[in-house]
Amino acid sequence: MKDTTLRINGEERKLSADTRTTLLDALRNHLGLTGSKKGCDHGQCGACTVMVNGRRINSCLTLACMHDGDEITTVEGLGEPGNLSPLQAAFVKHDGFQCGYCTPGQICSATAMLEEIKDNWPSNVSGSLTGEAKLTPEEISERMSGNLCRCAAYPNIVDAIREAAEASS
Amino acid sequence: MTRHLKMDTPATARLLDELPSRLTGKPMDRPDGPKKVAGKATYAHEWEIEGKTFGVLARAPISKGKLVRIDKSSVESLPGILGVFSEDRFLRNPAQGTANEAPIQGVSEISYFGQPIALVVAETFEQARHGAHMLELVCEADSHGVFDPEANNISPEKPEDDQLDQGDLDKAMAEAAFTVDSTYRTPNHNSAAMEPHCSIASWEGDQLTLHGSYQMVKYNVNELADSLGIEPEKVRILSPFVGGGFGSKLGIAPEAVAAAIAAKEIGRPVCVTLTRQQVFENVMRRSESRQRLRLAADETGKLTGLGHECLVSNLPGETFHEPVIQATHFIYGGENRRLSIEVARLNRMCAGSVRAPGEAIGMQVLENAMDELAHTSGIDPVELRKRNIPDTHPEEGMPYSSRPFAEALDEGAKRFGWDKRNPEPGKQREGEWLIGMGMAAAARVNMLMESKARVKLKDDGTAIVETDMTDIGTGTYAILTQLCCDMLGLAPEQVDTRLGDSNFPKASGSGGSFGASSSGSSVYLACQDIRGELARRLGCDEDALHLNGGKASGSGQEVSLTDLLAGETIEGEGHIEPGKTMEKVQQATYGSYFAEVAVNAVTGETRVRRMLGVFGAGRILNHKTATSQCYGGMTWGIGMALHEAMEFDPRDGHVVNNDFAEYHVPVNLDVPQLDVVLLEERDDWASPIQAKGLGELGLCGAGAAVTNAIFNATGVRVREYPATLDKILDGLPELQPA
Numbered sequence: 081m082k083d084t085t086l087r088i089n090g091e092e093r094k095l096s097a098d099t100r101t102t103l104l105d106a107l108r109n110h111l112g113l114t115g116s117k118k119g120c121d122h123g124q125c126g127a128c129t130v131m132v133n134g135r136r137i138n139s140c141l142t143l144a145c146m147h148d149g150d151e152i153t154t155v156e157g158l159g160e161p162g163n164l165s166p167l168q169a170a171f172v173k174h175d176g177f178q179c180g181y182c183t184p185g186q187i188c189s190a191t192a193m194l195e196e197i198k199d200n201w202p203s204n205v206s207g208s209l210t211g212e213a214k215l216t217p218e219e220i221s222e223r224m225s226g227n228l229c230r231c232a233a234y235p236n237i238v239d240a241i242r243e244a245a246e247a248s249s
Numbered sequence: 250m251t252r253h254l255k256m257d258t259p260a261t262a263r264l265l266d267e268l269p270s271r272l273t274g275k276p277m278d279r280p281d282g283p284k285k286v287a288g289k290a291t292y293a294h295e296w297e298i299e300g301k302t303f304g305v306l307a308r309a310p311i312s313k314g315k316l317v318r319i320d321k322s323s324v325e326s327l328p329g330i331l332g333v334f335s336e337d338r339f340l341r342n343p344a345q346g347t348a349n350e351a352p353i354q355g356v357s358e359i360s361y362f363g364q365p366i367a368l369v370v371a372e373t374f375e376q377a378r379h380g381a382h383m384l385e386l387v388c389e390a391d392s393h394g395v396f397d398p399e400a401n402n403i404s405p406e407k408p409e410d411d412q413l414d415q416g417d418l419d420k421a422m423a424e425a426a427f428t429v430d431s432t433y434r435t436p437n438h439n440s441a442a443m444e445p446h447c448s449i450a451s452w453e454g455d456q457l458t459l460h461g462s463y464q465m466v467k468y469n470v471n472e473l474a475d476s477l478g479i480e481p482e483k484v485r486i487l488s489p490f491v492g493g494g495f496g497s498k499l500g501i502a503p504e505a506v507a508a509a510i511a512a513k514e515i516g517r518p519v520c521v522t523l524t525r526q527q528v529f530e531n532v533m534r535r536s537e538s539r540q541r542l543r544l545a546a547d548e549t550g551k552l553t554g555l556g557h558e559c560l561v562s563n564l565p566g567e568t569f570h571e572p573v574i575q576a577t578h579f580i581y582g583g584e585n586r587r588l589s590i591e592v593a594r595l596n597r598m599c600a601g602s603v604r605a606p607g608e609a610i611g612m613q614v615l616e617n618a619m620d621e622l623a624h625t626s627g628i629d630p631v632e633l634r635k636r637n638i639p640d641t642h643p644e645e646g647m648p649y650s651s652r653p654f655a656e657a658l659d660e661g662a663k664r665f666g667w668d669k670r671n672p673e674p675g676k677q678r679e680g681e682w683l684i685g686m687g688m689a690a691a692a693r694v695n696m697l698m699e700s701k702a703r704v705k706l707k708d709d710g711t712a713i714v715e716t717d718m719t720d721i722g723t724g725t726y727a728i729l730t731q732l733c734c735d736m737l738g739l740a741p742e743q744v745d746t747r748l749g750d751s752n753f754p755k756a757s758g759s760g761g762s763f764g765a766s767s768s769g770s771s772v773y774l775a776c777q778d779i780r781g782e783l784a785r786r787l788g789c790d791e792d793a794l795h796l797n798g799g800k801a802s803g804s805g806q807e808v809s810l811t812d813l814l815a816g817e818t819i820e821g822e823g824h825i826e827p828g829k830t831m832e833k834v835q836q837a838t839y840g841s842y843f844a845e846v847a848v849n850a851v852t853g854e855t856r857v858r859r860m861l862g863v864f865g866a867g868r869i870l871n872h873k874t875a876t877s878q879c880y881g882g883m884t885w886g887i888g889m890a891l892h893e894a895m896e897f898d899p900r901d902g903h904v905v906n907n908d909f910a911e912y913h914v915p916v917n918l919d920v921p922q923l924d925v926v927l928l929e930e931r932d933d934w935a936s937p938i939q940a941k942g943l944g945e946l947g948l949c950g951a952g953a954a955v956t957n958a959i960f961n962a963t964g965v966r967v968r969e970y971p972a973t974l975d976k977i978l979d980g981l982p983e984l985q986p987a
């Protein structure tokens with residue numbers, strides 16, 4: 081057992097858990113934050129994507145006890161029904177999901193991904209490593225390919241992200 | 250009150266086209282959407298239940314043999330362990346869809362690698378997982394495991410109902426102007442829904458509540474009760490959100506029964522969630538297939554003979570087999586026919602329904618063969634299909650209900666720019682990429698299932714819809730809300746649709762694409778029931794009743810709905826049953842797919858650049874969710890064409906690629922911005938709301954459009970799915986300097 085203090089969605093949360101507890105299981109099984117999903121537990125699907133200190137990570141691949149003092153944002157921290165974030169609202173409008181199970185991961189991932197584009201991080205489909213990163217459908221698809229959607233809402237996910245990003249720029 | 254309808258005659262009254270609000274069909278946002286995007290939709294694992302414990306299944310490390318002993322003491326003293334369970338009520342494998350009773354049970358006989366044989370329960374998930382890992386299982390392997398469906402020493406079964414021999418196919422082949430005789434193979438597939446299967450069992454006395462991830466609640470209650478040896482009345486199942494099903498959550502599964510047994514024993518709720526590896530090892534697979542296609546055609550391309558002979562597999566004792574030839578029976582003519590299925594018994598996890606069982610692989614391969622015929626005969630693939638649309642069912646002679654097949658072919662060809670395709674393979678090149686176009690037809694049988702729903706029109710003029718129907722991502726919350734709005738003249742925010750609770754009226758469940766039309770019809774009928782009562786109160790004919798925006802009229806005067814309700818709630822029940830319209834006509838859904846691919850001339854890698862699907866499925870209930878279903882299906886087609894295959898170790902039969910790193914489902918970049926066109930259609934024979942099924946039509950041939958495009962791009966005909974680079978590379982045309 082280990083005590084860990086996390087800052088989740090702006091709130092301080094204390095956790096006392098087995099050291100084997102992943103950040104994902106801490107959220108889901110200990111802290112009542114079940115928005116983050118478990119699809120594989122092995123870093124292969126992206127359903128568990130959260131932001132740690134602003135960067136997207138697979139929360140199933142890291143132990144909760146490694147994050148003492150870290151700032152964690154989960155889907156619950158982005159918005160709630162009645163007060164959705166622009167990305168969340170765009171996902172509803174464009175039907176960027178079906179069963180909804182991959183969706184919180186998609187949205188957390190997209191939220192962080194848009195910052196990566198703003199900071200001109202290159203991707204595998206970028207023309208150059210140093211140029212300006214562009215918000216093309218191909219760039220969005222590539223950068224979102226770590227988030228599997230078996231319902232295959234991909235075209236709508238791309239549309240939703242594009243619209244939300246364009247609205248904010 | 251209950252409004253009951255048995256579909257014995259076509260439903261020619263098209264009330265939904267006459268109602269004032271006409272929300273049905275519109276691209277309304279899903280009412281469950283805000284919850285889903287905010288992480289507030291509660292899936293099975295996520296229910297907060299006082300005293301919840303965690304269970305992890307331990308599985309058989311052999312493919313055939315006996316469980317000799319479980320050494321419980323190997324884990325009982327580990328921290329947090331609450332118990333180790335293993336007994337003969339455990340399920341060997343999940344129940345097949347609509348089984349309505351327990352599947353084969355028992356742990357002593359092991360039939361496949363990964364069969365769940367014990368459950369370790371602990372205070373925390375980490376403790377239970379460690380316990381399941383450490384648990385000592387003594388198994389005795391039997392050397393007679395069968396892992397190869399085509400092995401010489403096994404004799405497959407020939408199910409009686411699947412042996413059609415009509416006319417003389419051999420003669421037709423001998424006399425034909427053009428023939429195709431090709432054998433294709435498709436691999437095993439896993440549904441791989443993103444939410445792993447999960448159940449939380451909790452008991453109050455002898456009453457069991459199961460929060461589970463299930464598609465067909467009414468059947469699941471009976472299956473669970475039968476498995477445990479208790480009365481169905483003692484079982485309640487809740488499944489309001491399901492993180493994808495695709496057939497994998499049709500029947501009650503091992504985790505539910507194990508959780509219920511353990512929860513009873515320890516007197517606390519037990520939550521059992523499969524690991525991703527377990528999803529691949531013990532959830533239903535789509536059977537691999539060998540399919541021999543024989544086509545005989547005259548000079549005009551008209552079929553005179555059609556052969557579709559298939560070999561599939563399943564575990565011993567299972568009645569299901571992949572119905573590969575389901576659509577082959579009716580889609581094309583040809584008087585000489587041999588259609589058959591053989592089933593090999595293997596020690597592989599159970600085979601069952603995976604999205605579009607039958608057509609998913611049957612249409613895919615039939616449509617490859619049609620492409621071969623088009624190429625051999627020099628007839629355009631679209632035209633060839635149109636020439637082979639039969640007037641009446643080629644085996645049973647009955648007419649078809651609404652069938653916009655030719656329209657889907659023409660519309661697709663026009664929109665896609667099919668006329669720009671060069672029919673000669675390997676001729677279009679852009680740098681290191683070879684470009685090709687391919688098309689295929691879509692067809693899927695249509696079914697209606699018994700379904701019930703209750704609608705309560707409350708005194709304040711708002712309504713509640715209740716049915717044990719599920720929404721597995723298909724859009725049930727949306728379409729039932731829309732139907733209720735139209736029928737009662739309400740706005741979406743005035744209707745609260747509640748699903749997935751076995752205490753509600755028993756619905757069809759989600760499966761076989763029948764969920765929307767069946768449960769939709771039951772809600773439609775329940776609302777008609779209410780309309781009848783409102784008309785009575787108003788003193789007008791039900792036909793004359795007009796409901797809109799909280800007002801009712803029909804007898805000259807207009808009154809507010811709340812006045813008419815006079816402080817009371819009106820409850821209506823709807824009950825739909827399939828009837829003679831299922832036998833009098835051939836009901837099916839149709840469509841077409843068009844794909845453009847680029848195949849890398851150096852590496853053999855295929856990228857799908859564009860893909861269009863045109864579909865007719867009767868009345869579309871929600872344009873947005875229907876389109877999404879089609880995107881999903883077409884993407885599955887891309888996956889089946891290019892990536893997906895379960896690989897088995899030929900020595901011991903275990904599945905080697907049991908996770909998402911090794912079993913490749915399409916990712917975002919694998920899928921272009923798809924195009925979907927939904928045809929305006931009403932099928933009066935199908936249901937009182939003129940709707941048919943759509944959830945599976947998107948993949949009933951989709952993969953063939955992709956592989957036919959690969960042929961057009963390269964001249965390589967891949968007959969062993971999936972079309973990975975290794976199968977394309979050798980046949981690529983010589984590289985000329987660009």
Ligand code: FES
Nearest residue numbers: 119121123126140
């Ligand atoms: S659950 Fe973490 S990546 Fe799949």
Ligand code: FES
Nearest residue numbers: 178180229230231
């Ligand atoms: S919405 Fe179902 S997996 Fe993405």
